Amino acid sequence: MAFSSTAFAQNQQLPVVTAAKPVVxxxxxxDEFVGRFEAxxxxxxxxxxxxxxxxxxxxxxxxxxxxxxxxxxxxxxxxAAYDAAKSQxxxxxxxxxxxxxxxxxxxELAKTGNISTATVDDRRREYLSAQAQMxxxxxxxxTASLNMEFTEIKAPLSGRIDRRLVSVGNLVQPDSTLLTTxxxxxxxxxxxxxxxxxxxxxxxxxxxxxxxxxxxxxxxDVVVRVADRAEAVFKGKLDFAENRIDNATGTMxxxxxxxxxxxxxxxxxxxxxxxxxxxxxSGVLVPDEAIGADQDRRIVFLVDNAGTVSAKPVxxxxxxxGYRVIRGGLNGDETIVVNGxxxxxxxxxxxxxxxxxxxxxxxxGLQQ
Numbered sequence: 001m002a003f004s005s006t007a008f009a010q011n012q013q014l015p016v017v018t019a020a021k022p023v024v025x026x027x028x029x030x031d032e033f034v035g036r037f038e039a040x041x042x043x044x045x046x047x048x049x050x051x052x053x054x055x056x057x058x059x060x061x062x063x064x065x066x067x068x069x070x071x072x073x074x075x076x077x078x079x080a081a082y083d084a085a086k087s088q089x090x091x092x093x094x095x096x097x098x099x100x101x102x103x104x105x106x107x108e109l110a111k112t113g114n115i116s117t118a119t120v121d122d123r124r125r126e127y128l129s130a131q132a133q134m135x136x137x138x139x140x141x142x143t144a145s146l147n148m149e150f151t152e153i154k155a156p157l158s159g160r161i162d163r164r165l166v167s168v169g170n171l172v173q174p175d176s177t178l179l180t181t182x183x184x185x186x187x188x189x190x191x192x193x194x195x196x197x198x199x200x201x202x203x204x205x206x207x208x209x210x211x212x213x214x215x216x217x218x219x220x221d222v223v224v225r226v227a228d229r230a231e232a233v234f235k236g237k238l239d240f241a242e243n244r245i246d247n248a249t250g251t252m253x254x255x256x257x258x259x260x261x262x263x264x265x266x267x268x269x270x271x272x273x274x275x276x277x278x279x280x281x282s283g284v285l286v287p288d289e290a291i292g293a294d295q296d297r298r299i300v301f302l303v304d305n306a307g308t309v310s311a312k313p314v315x316x317x318x319x320x321x322g323y324r325v326i327r328g329g330l331n332g333d334e335t336i337v338v339n340g341x342x343x344x345x346x347x348x349x350x351x352x353x354x355x356x357x358x359x360x361x362x363x364x365g366l367q368q
Contacts (some may be wrong), residue, residue: 014307015343015348015351016340016343016353017337017340017352017353018338018352018354018355019352020357021335022284022326022330022334022336023284023357023358024332026282027282027325029277029327030274030275030276030277031194031275032272032273032275033194033275034271034272034273035192036270036271037188037267037269037271038188038267039183039188039189040187040189045070045179045180045182046179047150048147048150049073049151050172051073051077051078051151051172052074052170053074053170053172054072054168058161060163062160062161063160063185066156066157070154070155070161070180071152071179075151078148082141082144085144086144089137091137092133092137092138096130102123103120103126106120156182157182157184160184161180161181165178165180166179186261188267189255190224190236190255190258192273193249193251193252194252194254195251196245199213199241199252202275205279206220213254214242215240219238222236222238222276223235223236224258226265226270226271226272234258234265236259237256238256238275239257256273283325283326285321285326285357286357287323287338287361288319289338290337290339292311297313298316300329300336301337301346302335302336303335307352308348309345309348312329315329321360322361323357323360337350
């Protein structure tokens, strides 16, 4: 009887820890990367002709449609050049018609011998020269017409326009003076870099799915989070990866595309993207607070039926549903310490209070 009392007293003095079985279920591991949004298309607006800026036809920061008039260069010099070129075409046309009549008349007279062959040849030469002059005048008119058209600078694509960078009255130089920029809004691209190790893993999984990494891993679904939106996520798909590993960084740039109808996502914005890093498989999940550190190793503390604690090195993965994925070291049937790690020392005995871990730590607490 005394022995039982002593054992009971010792048991009462044992430190108390909370323990549970790991969560074991089918999972797809996520990898997280930091990247930046960029517009699918962007264009720098410059003039093709020189001249003084005469008119600005948009509001800074507005949405514009393809073909909308943005800027007008002073058209008067180009209108004058167009009129002069058109008059030269009229002159060349009349000369061509006259030389053609002269050649036809010479050909008729040559049949009766009333005109020399040399004269016929001169008429033919004059006609060919008039044809060449007509071609030159037509080309000059085409150039003048194009220059006149280029004085009206229109939006080459639909999107969000930046502020005007040149005010009315300033001289604009062709192909050099930047007037403004336009970026497309919907959809929007997100670029991030993956290292060689992850690339091989993604490329292998993409082959299993029937796709390739360079073609977006078969349209793999991804999500991205941005600043001040910890809970809200934006859903998109991978659609491109570069065709080589960068020699300097040892990484490959990958692109995901996201719908952006409301225009919340902006080019240049940072985000954190979650990419499925594996095919579906049976995974072992434990709370982050159940994982300790032993120098450069990660360990969990196991408890056997007698209450004896032992340490088990593990290889950790990403967070999933509030739990840490264990990629190596546990098979899922162990009993691990989830609370009271400061009392758990390898080889010591503890008093165990068992709990059941919910399927998702984010939405439920521990249940006795």
